[in-house]
Amino acid sequence: MTDTDSLYPFLEGSRLAPWLDRLPQQLEAAGQQAHGKWQEWQQALVDAPLLQTDNVDFNSRAVQIGAATEVDELARAQLLASLQALIPWRKGPYELFGVEVDTEWRSDWKWERVVPHLSPLQGRLVLDVGCGSGYHLWRMHGAGAEAVIGIDPTLLFLTQFQLVKRYAGEHHPVWMLPLKSEDLPDLRQKGFDTVFSMGVLYHRRDPLGHLQELRRALRAGGELVLETLVVDGDEHTALMPHDRYAKMRNVWFIPSVPMLALWLKRLGFTHIRVVDVTLTSTQEQRCTDWSKGESLADFLDPLDSCRTVEGYPAPRRATLIANTPA
Numbered sequence: 129m130t131d132t133d134s135l136y137p138f139l140e141g142s143r144l145a146p147w148l149d150r151l152p153q154q155l156e157a158a159g160q161q162a163h164g165k166w167q168e169w170q171q172a173l174v175d176a177p178l179l180q181t182d183n184v185d186f187n188s189r190a191v192q193i194g195a196a197t198e199v200d201e202l203a204r205a206q207l208l209a210s211l212q213a214l215i216p217w218r219k220g221p222y223e224l225f226g227v228e229v230d231t232e233w234r235s236d237w238k239w240e241r242v243v244p245h246l247s248p249l250q251g252r253l254v255l256d257v258g259c260g261s262g263y264h265l266w267r268m269h270g271a272g273a274e275a276v277i278g279i280d281p282t283l284l285f286l287t288q289f290q291l292v293k294r295y296a297g298e299h300h301p302v303w304m305l306p307l308k309s310e311d312l313p314d315l316r317q318k319g320f321d322t323v324f325s326m327g328v329l330y331h332r333r334d335p336l337g338h339l340q341e342l343r344r345a346l347r348a349g350g351e352l353v354l355e356t357l358v359v360d361g362d363e364h365t366a367l368m369p370h371d372r373y374a375k376m377r378n379v380w381f382i383p384s385v386p387m388l389a390l391w392l393k394r395l396g397f398t399h400i401r402v403v404d405v406t407l408t409s410t411q412e413q414r415c416t417d418w419s420k421g422e423s424l425a426d427f428l429d430p431l432d433s434c435r436t437v438e439g440y441p442a443p444r445r446a447t448l449i450a451n452t453p454a
């Protein structure tokens with residue numbers, strides 16, 4: 129499922145080597161749980177045209193690989209068919225050999241909000257938990273990280289990543305693994321320099337357990353970048369929806385910003401700072417030809433866009449950055 133040929137030697141030569149004690153078994157177990165559509169998605173990879181290019185740009189709005197002038201009409205049609213076989217594309221945008229994949233999310237907007245506040249990624253070992261199709265992995269690579277690893281259990285997103293990486297070039301030190309944060313190793317304060325968890329915390333029934341998993345994957349003095357849904361309120365406030373929130377089934381805790389900061393403090397994080405709070409707009413998350421189905425506009429009350437269809441406050445997301453003690 130994953131290109132371990134280049135990943136394992138990299139890990140072996142890095143301080144992340146202890147992960148190799150369990151990683152092969154974890155990946156094998158993930159492979160055995162393959163989704164019913166896995167074969168169909170993988171066929172889209174097999175059918176995708178063989179194209180090579182040195183023309184890549186990971187520092188622009190769209191992750192850009194190849195140019196329209198590098199493909200003939202047949203290859204372009206085959207590429208389009210493979211990309212369309214992997215709909216819905218949620219996180220992006222991408223531009224592959226002139227084909228614009230206009231994803232449901234403008235993930236570049238989130239990146240632009242977060243990036244000014246990061247310790248420079250140059251030379252760092254970076255982990256992105258819940259990386260979706262891997263859009264932000266490429267932006268982290270473009271920002272100069274030494275290596276970037278993403279984890280996400282959704283196999284459609286893994287297949288999308290595999291297609292993008294094939295065209296970007298297998299030599300890039302950017303990998304994605306079909307794992308959950310629960311699978312992350314305890315790297316005993318010798319782990320990643322920067323760990324991102326964006327859009328995952330509210331999906332976890334045990335949010336403090338999630339924060340502990342992230343902490344265990346960091347090195348001493350490492351940086352956590354946490355982005356999640358928040359509600360208004362003081363440090364005693366969190367929203368637990370009765371059932372769905374904005375039509376999402378698996379939403380558990382939506383804390384206030386002060387409560388989130390308190391969780392981080394109680395777990396031993398230091399230098400906790402709130403760097404952004406933004407209401408999600410229907411320009412940032414919207415239905416496109418590449419996503420299909422419903423999107424944010426359908427999740428909001430048609431008479432009051434400040435509320436979700438369930439009557440909860442509309443989605444607002446905060447980014448907090450914190451460190452593990454040095």
Ligand SMILES: Nc1ncnc2c1ncn2[C@@H]1O[C@H](C[S@+](CC[C@H]([NH3+])C(=O)[O-])CC(=O)[O-])[C@@H](O)[C@H]1O
Pocket residue numbers: 219235238257258259260261279280281282285307308309310325326327328331
């Ligand atoms: N336990 C888990 N461990 C790891 N990943 C998980 C887990 N549970 C769900 N996911 C994955 O977390 C991602 C959350 S989306 C954020 C994407 C990107 N980070 C973004 O900020 O744009 C937000 C959203 O669409 O609600 C999905 O890809 C899940 O498969």
